Amino acid sequence: MGTDYVHGYTPAETRRLTDQAQTLADLLHGGTSYPAGSRVLEAGCGVGAQTVQLVTRSRGIDLVSVDISEESLAEAKARVAATGAQVEWHHGDLLDLPFADASFDHVFLCFVLEHLPNPHDALVRLRRHLKPGGTITVIEGDHESAFFHPRSTAAQAVIDCLIDLQAEAGGDSLIGRRLQPLLKDAGYDDVRAWPCTVYADETLPHLVDGFTRKTFIAMVESVRDRAIAAGMRTPAEWAAGIRDLEKAAESGGTFHYTFFKAVGRT
Template identity: 80%
Template sequence: MGTDYVHGYTTAETRRLTDQAGTLADLLHGDTPYEAGSRVLEVGCGVGAQTVQLLTRSPGIRLTSVDISEESLAHAKARVAAEVPGAEVDWLHADLLGLTPDQLGLFDHLFLCFVLEHLPKPVEALTSLQRLLRPGGSITVIEGDHESAFFHPRSTEAQAVIDCLIDLQAEAGGDSLIGRRLQPLLTDAGYDDVRARPCTVYADETLPHLVDGFTRKTFIAMVESVRDRSLAAGLRTPAQWEQGIRALERAAEPGGTFHYTFFKAVGTQRWSG
């Protein structure tokens, strides 16, 4: 299942993903311990930012990490070698729809973080992945929802550049609002006992690590990644874009506040019979 990664495969995007993973590690991974010796499939590992979290928070797992981008896999391998020395990971360059039990066997757990938002047919992807999960095994899915972003000072100019990201991702076949529908997506794909919950980030000047790590280096950087596409599509003029980004940056300044909600859902593979 080919994807048009709207943020681009750039050095800046690799840095943003790293900042995001580190800043949100406790929020997104705090309640996802996998038992030592269990087989875990990370679908869409990207540059390895979440891979490091999986390995460090669940030592001893038997991890397989797959991605459709060879360049991203190279980054992931280098990152894991540098940050988790001695960790053993089976790396696989493949389209997730092409993964089969005959090729990989069955896994105890599946993990997807910021993957479904880029896929045109997320239920099809989740249904295909179900073939790889042993009966009683778990799937964990984490996604954001860009319409959950609200901030002070309010600004129509800032909202306009956020809307560029939402619109461009939709044009590319994805859905940047997918977090709100994880429970029905997993249920429609046939998983049992699906539970979803919000994971909220709030940042103001009393939380400088979140202002820097999330508001600036994750969210604003994510919006900035679609600048060239937005201008090429005529969604904003250069002056309008700069005005919107500057307005958004005020949320990261003294007196500003920023809020965003991720969603995390967990389901299980049904037992046969």
């Protein structure tokens, strides 16, 4: 199950993922903890930014973290080693994992399904690895939930480039809005989904810096070269769009974005 990670495997992307995880830790991980001794599968751990949250918020779990990128796994191992936590690491494809059926108590995915060409198949395969009564927790974003002040068609155009490029790569950056039906259709029971909203203005400087600038604008900037090469925007149009988007992080600007979180059972 190859995936074209539209943001790229770069040091800048690693920094962005780290900033995002730290800034949104309470928002995204609030209410998610696993009992000590639970066997937990983190499917798609990336550079380990969310892995750190899992091992620090659910101490004593037996965590197995998997990713398709060996480079990302190396980053994750180094990051988690600093916490002193023990994690079992695997390089592999979510559609072909080397684990027995019904061998995990819980499965956790964060910002993974949006990059997969067939998230339904991935969810079905992962369900096989869960014990009866086990849970799956999924967190995803929805780029069309981004709105900001001051309004700007140029800024919206560069965001749309990200949405379109991710779709061309086989992903879906709007997947957050459909987590509930996705999990239900994949055979999970008792599926619940809810929004996790970020709002930032000058009275919330940690969110302006950590989310508006270092997470969202940095994410849009990551596809600059692709967008220009594809003829979606000229270099001048791209620069104008980013300048306008940055106004949302300045005095008098505001920014809003919604993530979605869903939990289901086997």
